[in-house]
Amino acid sequence: GAVVSQHPSWVICKSGTSVKIECRSLDFQATTMFWYRQFPKQSLMLMATSNEGSKATYEQGVEKDKFLINHASLTLSTLTVTSAHPEDSSFYICSARVAGDTGELFFGEGSRLTVL
C-alpha cells in the first residue's frame, strides 16, 4: 500500500518555542492530507484538512494561528505548533488520501510532541 512518513517521530521542546512536523506521501500524490491529534486513551480528533495549494480548513475549536498548516506540494504537508505550551503535548498523526481514490486513507506513524 501507499506509504506516508512523518518526521520527526518524537520531539521535545521548551515552552514558547515552535515545532514543525512534516508529513510526506512517499509513493503517491496526495491532494488532500489530514491532521489528527490523539490524546492519551482517547480517539483521534481531526484538527484540519489540508489541500495542496490552498488554505487549510480547520475544525471548530482548533486555533489556526496556533497550528499552522502548509500543503505546498502534492507530497508534503507541514504542521507547525507555534509558541508551544505543555497542553500542546500530544500525538499528532497525519493521513493522506490518494488523488482519485475511493476511500482509503494512509496514515503516518505519528509524531509525539512533548513540551516542557
Add this chain to the structure above:
Amino acid sequence: AQSVTQPDIHITVSEGASLELRCNYSYGATPYLFWYVQSPGQGLQLLLKYFSGDTLVQGIKGFEAEFKRSQSSFNLRKPSVHWSDAAEYFCAVGPYNFNKFYFGSGTKLNVKP
C-alpha cells in the same frame, strides 16, 4: 451528532481464542465504515471497510466485520487470535467523500499466551 462508540477500552483474550470488538456509530448520512489497527509507535493500518453491498466484509489478517444497520453497529471479529494481533483497534465512520472521519476511542487488545 456524529459519533463512534467503542465500549471496550481493554480486552484480553488467549491466543487461539475468538475475538469480537464492538463498534456502534451515530451518523446522519449513509455511513462508510472502517476498522484500523495501530501498533505501538506506528500509524494506523486499514483492516477493512464497508461501503455497500454484502454486510459481512472480509479484511486483512483474517479479520471480518459485520454491518448491522438496525443496530448501528460494525463489530470486528476474528475466529482465532494470534499474539501478533495485540494492538489498538479503531473503528471509524466517514462520509462518501472521506473528508472527515470520526474515530472511536479505541480498544486495546492484549493476547495471552
